[in-house]
Amino acid sequence: MIVIPLEGKIGWRNPPIVTILLIVINCVVLFGFQTNDSVINEEALDFYCYSGLADIEGDAYINWLDLRGRALPNPENFDIDEQSCFYIYYCMITNDEFMGLLDADAVISPFDVQYQTWKNLRQEYENLRRQSFQARYALVPAEHIPVTFVTSMFLHGGISHLIGNMIFLWIVGCILEMGVGRVAYLSAYLSLGVFSSLLFWAVNQGSHIPLVGASGAISGLMGAVAVLYGMTRINVFLSTGFYFNYVKVPALILLFFWVGKELFNHYLGGPSSTAYMAHAGGLLGGALGGIVYKQIMGQKAKEFFEEEKPDETPALLEQARAAIGVLDFNKARPILETVLEAKPNSLEALKLLFVAEKSQSENPSIHRTTARLLTALGGDSAAVADVYREYRFSVKRPALPAGVHLRVVKALVKQGRLQDAEKIVGAYLRQRPEEPGIAPALFVLGQAYETKGNEEKAGKCFLILERKYPRSQEAAFARSRSPK
Numbered sequence: 493m494i495v496i497p498l499e500g501k502i503g504w505r506n507p508p509i510v511t512i513l514l515i516v517i518n519c520v521v522l523f524g525f526q527t528n529d530s531v532i533n534e535e536a537l538d539f540y541c542y543s544g545l546a547d548i549e550g551d552a553y554i555n556w557l558d559l560r561g562r563a564l565p566n567p568e569n570f571d572i573d574e575q576s577c578f579y580i581y582y583c584m585i586t587n588d589e590f591m592g593l594l595d596a597d598a599v600i601s602p603f604d605v606q607y608q609t610w611k612n613l614r615q616e617y618e619n620l621r622r623q624s625f626q627a628r629y630a631l632v633p634a635e636h637i638p639v640t641f642v643t644s645m646f647l648h649g650g651i652s653h654l655i656g657n658m659i660f661l662w663i664v665g666c667i668l669e670m671g672v673g674r675v676a677y678l679s680a681y682l683s684l685g686v687f688s689s690l691l692f693w694a695v696n697q698g699s700h701i702p703l704v705g706a707s708g709a710i711s712g713l714m715g716a717v718a719v720l721y722g723m724t725r726i727n728v729f730l731s732t733g734f735y736f737n738y739v740k741v742p743a744l745i746l747l748f749f750w751v752g753k754e755l756f757n758h759y760l761g762g763p764s765s766t767a768y769m770a771h772a773g774g775l776l777g778g779a780l781g782g783i784v785y786k787q788i789m790g791q792k793a794k795e796f797f798e799e800e801k802p803d804e805t806p807a808l809l810e811q812a813r814a815a816i817g818v819l820d821f822n823k824a825r826p827i828l829e830t831v832l833e834a835k836p837n838s839l840e841a842l843k844l845l846f847v848a849e850k851s852q853s854e855n856p857s858i859h860r861t862t863a864r865l866l867t868a869l870g871g872d873s874a875a876v877a878d879v880y881r882e883y884r885f886s887v888k889r890p891a892l893p894a895g896v897h898l899r900v901v902k903a904l905v906k907q908g909r910l911q912d913a914e915k916i917v918g919a920y921l922r923q924r925p926e927e928p929g930i931a932p933a934l935f936v937l938g939q940a941y942e943t944k945g946n947e948e949k950a951g952k953c954f955l956i957l958e959r960k961y962p963r964s965q966e967a968a969f970a971r972s973r974s975p976k
Contacts (some may be wrong), residue, residue: 692782825845898932931965
């Protein structure tokens with residue numbers, strides 16, 4: 493069964509880069525660095541069985557069990573031959589107490605006649621085993637190698653192990669990467685992988701069984717998804733081999749798929765060193781991380797999967813145009829205000845609202861609407877000049893914010909309407925000379941008059957700059973240009 497999350501934010505222009513990169517790294521490690529591990533392990537085990545080392549350690553293990561009134565486990569629980577040295581070897585290395593004593597020379601002591609032979613064979617076996625990439629970088633709790641808390645999460649025991657993990661990494665990775673952001677997602681993946689490894693190490697400090705695989709980190713991601721999204725329905729492509737469909741399922745369902753996979757591996761996969769404690773630690777860490785994230789960010793993560801409401805703007809604008817067409821401005825105004833609540837910078841809505849406001853120019857809202865429209869028009873000087881002209885025809889007394897009003901001067905100058913621009917600047921010089929936008933407006937106006945060859949008016953603009961705004965940057969330019 494394949495479940496692939498499908499959301500509008502995932503695509504060629506916005507791919508889940510971190511998830512893809514993690515999958516590529518895991519694949520490169522298995523098919524690149526771990527390629528020869530199986531051959532190396534076979535050679536090491538052949539040496540173990542046929543060099544005499546298996547006989548020495550096997551006898552020591554059985555004697556150790558006998559002294560304690562114990563026996564080898566029932567071989568029916570193992571998918572290996574009862575007489576095979578692999579059976580005894582597996583039983584031995586899974587016995588943490590015995591392996592701890594063996595490593596401490598407490599089982600085969602220096603006083604034993606076989607001690608030196610055993611020690612040499614054990615060292616040669618370890619040298620052979622350590623040639624494999626997995627043996628060097630898997631987490632073995634009894635060895636206490638810090639770097640393996642990170643490296644072990646990028647190793648896998650085989651192709652099936654890799655495929656199972658990568659399918660689920662793709663599913664939850666896409667969800668979280670697009671939901672919480674790439675940096676937070678990558679940080680969570682790495683920290684949860686280390687957290688699950690630490691918990692495995694803490695519970696199995698004497699174990700010689702290696703921990704490999706991304707399952708701990710993925711379990712953590714599953715825990716985070718369960719907490720952050722819960723019953724939020726996500727759109728997925730579902731394939732069972734013969735059935736294909738697009739369905740919406742609660743995000744929490746993915747956790748049950750993951751648990752089902754783990755149970756399948758546990759009950760039908762035969763004897764295994766699968767680190768279920770690491771997986772449980774990952775789930776716990778991911779759930780706690782999800783709770784912390786929700787407290788800090790609220791419901792932000794859910795926004796990725798919430799269905800976008802259909803854009804009603806085009807229909808509303810059409811209704812407003814129809815109302816304006818029959819001069820029903822009172823009907824058009826609230827419709828346009830609704831559009832602007834959703835899209836405050838909608839130029840089309842502002843233009844239509846400006847038309848409606850002009851019908852009732854005594855209403856103070858015309859000044860606010862005109863200011864918004866002029867701001868939205870930006871550098872379109874022709875449009876700004878036209879709107880301002882209509883505004884001046886409609887109102888008795890302009891009441892625009894000073895910043896907007898003085899920016900209009902530049903648009904008027906560009907359109908060659910110098911007298912209109914001069915009126916605005918003159919009014920501010922008389923009534924509100926402290927406005928910070930006057931100096932730039934004066935300088936632009938002076939430059940325009942200078943270009944037109946009107947040296948008298950240009951000189952007057954520059955002289956006012958020098959006298960009233962001597963510390964402005966425009967005054968500094970004016971000193972070098974105004975006539976002496």
